[in-house]
Structure formats: C-alpha cells, structure tokens
Amino acid sequence: MVVTLCKAKIHRARVTQAELFYEGSLTVDITLLNASGILPYEKVQVVNVNNGSRLETYIIPGAENSGIVCLNGPAARLGAVGDEIIVISYADFEESEAKNYTPTVVMVDGKNKVKEIIKGHLPETSVLGEGR
Numbered sequence: 001m002v003v004t005l006c007k008a009k010i011h012r013a014r015v016t017q018a019e020l021f022y023e024g025s026l027t028v029d030i031t032l033l034n035a036s037g038i039l040p041y042e043k044v045q046v047v048n049v050n051n052g053s054r055l056e057t058y059i060i061p062g063a064e065n066s067g068i069v070c071l072n073g074p075a076a077r078l079g080a081v082g083d084e085i086i087v088i089s090y091a092d093f094e095e096s097e098a099k100n101y102t103p104t105v106v107m108v109d110g111k112n113k114v115k116e117i118i119k120g121h122l123p124e125t126s127v128l129g130e131g132r
Helices: 030-036 075-080
Strands: 002-014 017-019 027-028 043-048 054-061 071-073 084-094 104-109 116-121
Touching: 002 030, 027 030, 027 075, 030 054, 030 104, 030 116, 043 075, 054 071, 054 075, 071 075, 084 116
Parallel strands: 002 104, 017 071, 027 054
Antiparallel strands: 002 084, 027 071, 043 054, 043 084, 104 116
C-alpha cells in the first residue's frame, strides 16, 4: 500500500507580494526551499493562516536570501501582503517506509529568514501501536 505523507513544510512565512497578473504559482526564496527540501516546480499546498484559504500550486524559486514569498496569478486573490502562510509538500511512501518517516519543518521569522529547521519526530507511541 502507498500512503501520502507531509514531506516538508515552511511554517508561517509572510506573504511579501501578490501578483494577480502573473501566470500562476508561488514564488519562494530559494534559501527556504533548500532548507526544507522542497524542489523548484514541486506541487505544494498553501494554507493561509489569516483567512483559512487553501490552494494547490507549484513553486517558483525566488532570489536567494530575499525573503520573497509571492502569491502569483489567481492565488493572489486568496491572500494579501502580510498574511502568514504554511507551504506544505507531500510525497508518496510505501507503508513500510512511512512508519519511520519524519518531515522537515522550516520555522521562519517575520522576515522569512530561517529561524529553525526541525527534522520531524516520532511520537512515543505511534498510531500503529509501536514505540520509537
């Protein structure tokens, strides 16, 4: 069986731009992408903490250390500059792999600079009834 898990996320990045008349996608500082392991052009889910909207799009790499997080095209209607978003990538795993997989979480500060990188954790008792 194959299951889909959270591969990585960039947690509470702030939207710095919204470009309605662009083809579409989400531009993110390549520094954040490298820290998280999210690849350029990878499909992601974007969750807006301020208004609850969710969308699927793909990533476009932005300038290194720029802090850019830009909602492009129709996505620009789902957020505003200053909104906090969570960018989540998912991957498919065989069930045997999934039992021990932990995602990478990149925590950012108010200027979209890496504050902390957390390489997931397994709970003391998993839902499968097995400990670490």
